[in-house]
Amino acid sequence: MQRFKSPVQAQRFLSAHSMIYGHFRPRRHLMTAAQYRCARAEAFQVWQQETCARTAV
Numbered sequence: 001m002q003r004f005k006s007p008v009q010a011q012r013f014l015s016a017h018s019m020i021y022g023h024f025r026p027r028r029h030l031m032t033a034a035q036y037r038c039a040r041a042e043a044f045q046v047w048q049q050e051t052c053a054r055t056a057v
Helices: 007-024 033-051
Strands: none
């Protein structure tokens, strides 16, 4: 809880962090390299759609 003002604030951060972390860090040791690359590409595609992020052209 270092640098959090309250336990509620820490819990809020950790709840959001766990969803995002799990989305971008698949369990690599259970996948082949091709499956891992596919999972990463799909995760970034979903992230881009959900955040409406635009890449510079």
